Amino acid sequence: LSYRIVAIAGEGIGPEVVKASLKVLQLVVKLEGFSLQVDYGWLGSTALEKFGSYFPQATIELCNGANGIVFGAVTQGGLLELRKHYDFFCNLRPIRLANSLVHKSSLRPEKIQGLDILIVRELVSGIYFGPAGRSGDEKGAYGYHTMLYYDEEIRRIARQALHKAQQRRRLLTVAHKENALPHLPWTRLVQEEAKQFPDVVVEPMLVDNLAMQMVLNPQRFDVILAGNMFGDILSDIGGALVGSLGLLGSASLNADGFGLYEAVHGTAPDIAGKGIANPLGTLEACVLMLQQWGEVRAAQRIMAAQERVLAKGYRTADLSPQGAEILVNTEQLIDLLLEELDSK
Amino acid sequence: LSYRIVAIAGEGIGPEVVKASLKVLQLVVKLEGFSLQVDYGWLGSTALEKFGSYFPQATIELCNGANGIVFGAVTQGGLLELRKHYDFFCNLRPIRLANSLVHKSSLRPEKIQGLDILIVRELVSGIYFGPAGRSGDEKGAYGYHTMLYYDEEIRRIARQALHKAQQRRRLLTVAHKENALPHLPWTRLVQEEAKQFPDVVVEPMLVDNLAMQMVLNPQRFDVILAGNMFGDILSDIGGALVGSLGLLGSASLNADGFGLYEAVHGTAPDIAGKGIANPLGTLEACVLMLQQWGEVRAAQRIMAAQERVLAKGYRTADLSPQGAEILVNTEQLIDLLLEELDSK
Ligand SMILES: CC(C)[C@H](C(=O)O)[C@@H](O)C(=O)O
Numbered sequence A, B: 001l002s003y004r005i006v007a008i009a010g011e012g013i014g015p016e017v018v019k020a021s022l023k024v025l026q027l028v029v030k031l032e033g034f035s036l037q038v039d040y041g042w043l044g045s046t047a048l049e050k051f052g053s054y055f056p057q058a059t060i061e062l063c064n065g066a067n068g069i070v071f072g073a074v075t076q077g078g079l080l081e082l083r084k085h086y087d088f089f090c091n092l093r094p095i096r097l098a099n100s101l102v103h104k105s106s107l108r109p110e111k112i113q114g115l116d117i118l119i120v121r122e123l124v125s126g127i128y129f130g131p132a133g134r135s136g137d138e139k140g141a142y143g144y145h146t147m148l149y150y151d152e153e154i155r156r157i158a159r160q161a162l163h164k165a166q167q168r169r170r171l172l173t174v175a176h177k178e179n180a181l182p183h184l185p186w187t188r189l190v191q192e193e194a195k196q197f198p199d200v201v202v203e204p205m206l207v208d209n210l211a212m213q214m215v216l217n218p219q220r221f222d223v224i225l226a227g228n229m230f231g232d233i234l235s236d237i238g239g240a241l242v243g244s245l246g247l248l249g250s251a252s253l254n255a256d257g258f259g260l261y262e263a264v265h266g267t268a269p270d271i272a273g274k275g276i277a278n279p280l281g282t283l284e285a286c287v288l289m290l291q292q293w294g295e296v297r298a299a300q301r302i303m304a305a306q307e308r309v310l311a312k313g314y315r316t317a318d319l320s321p322q323g324a325e326i327l328v329n330t331e332q333l334i335d336l337l338l339e340e341l342d343s344k
């Protein structure tokens, strides 16, 4: 088997974490005996410099026909366009906590042990994509953005979330704000789709309450379905639960299963270029890509290696190593992972 | 001195917590030697039954000229209209943690000790009030709500928040999402207003990151300024930090200093009518009202009594008493507070 991916490093810590993750990916590919071609694409301000556009045609041509896109980070410019261009509407953000990191959360260990949430976020519609602009009237200047959802956009992401819930613990919590946003009837639409998934329990929850419950009782959640902006905020709360956004990866899929794989964190300009960024978010995204391809054994190899390295106490700076834990930089962590992979 | 307030009980646990808080308020009024007249108003579905409207004219007439409105809770219907009618744009939500409740948070004690955040939420504009509706086109049916802010609406709430920060620790964190919502330039507008408050540090923060930082490092925050919907979500995270939304109260003020005082929690239908609701959120709202009136000593009396009762280990069910703590219902807690007040 042979795959081709496009790696888009972006800015900030993007290049460091993409390079690091690809090293691990390449070794696993070799160990598993399939082949991987990596092309390099551009997005964001580095693309603007090179091609005069945040999301250049050259990148589109590279991505067309690829098996996946591994993405680093950009500040802004290009990312929303990329997501929209390929209709990557289904953003999967698993929030899982390695046992060895339980005491890294700001939550008490008994609140967080065994945490395993999947956030399903709608990614190409809602308020980031609705009619927007600036204008003015006799009352002065104003700006606006519109949270607009076609019913069918809600239905199609609902089906994905219901499907995921069915494969897991069969509880789907739906973020909504119908007491203030009654024209976006997430509850009703999800419940209608749920008729095809009779074994899944659908639990509508006001988004404000949901944010609170994620901190009070995170273990009670299985799959959380949310629109674009609510999903954005809720998944960062997920990052707080596991102690660092640096650990979380995400997959954004379109209807054909073609996907964009990126960490949940951003460019982290404060630590960019220092070689100390946590590559595990992007690596988690690569794991999701392997799973999407059906390369389950390759995915498991990476996860197992990662767990062993963490269990031995190695930590990047974002996890503020303490006591017996050992501070490592990006390269050291990757070398440790490569060793673990090789020794198996 | 003589004050007149309108008490609006609403639904769910609303009537229980309003009645309970007013008992405490009345005793303090007596002890401090001023006088208080309480009129009873209607809002929400109970108002609909009685007057045929969620927000009846009778309630408006009662509220006109009063010194404050003490409000319980409604599911929906009337509350947004009430806030809008009196232009209660400035919603203050203090998030403070009594020392004796430190171990009630799901966060580790060292993360939460001494927590003292003030959320300043814009309350009468933004997406809950912008153009909204349902419609359809060749792609199907859709619904929409518009997050619309006049620059001046952002500026006036910014001035309030800056003023509050100046009286506190002089750090103002501004929730925004300008990488996806560029037409709502909170950062620039707040920074312009901040020129009149040179001693306040303005720190813009993406709302997703802010939600995360509230869980990772809550102690770093002083005042948080947010638009209506972001403020809604962030203040519920605040409820999670202190262990129960039942503890938080809020004041919503208009430009004349007239205000609506309510708990941050909702109707809690699961426990309504059982007499076990936590009245401390509504009581905290009454404390904010006394402070707004300049009745500082009366406010302090209530806070001190509350701290002593909590320090003795009395807890309502929402705080899941454990070990040496003593479970009390609403009435028992109020009796304990009245005793403490009398004994001083
Ligand atoms: C960079 C930004 C536009 C993006 C988003 O809000 O979608 C990011 O926060 C994310 O969560 O992927």
Ligand SMILES: CC(C)[C@H](C(=O)O)[C@@H](O)C(=O)O
Residues within 6 Å of the ligand: A179, A180, A208, B074, B075, B076, B079, B080, B232, B264, B266
């Ligand atoms: C009841 C609801 C409309 C309200 C809001 O979102 O403003 C509530 O959640 C609040 O926070 O006061």
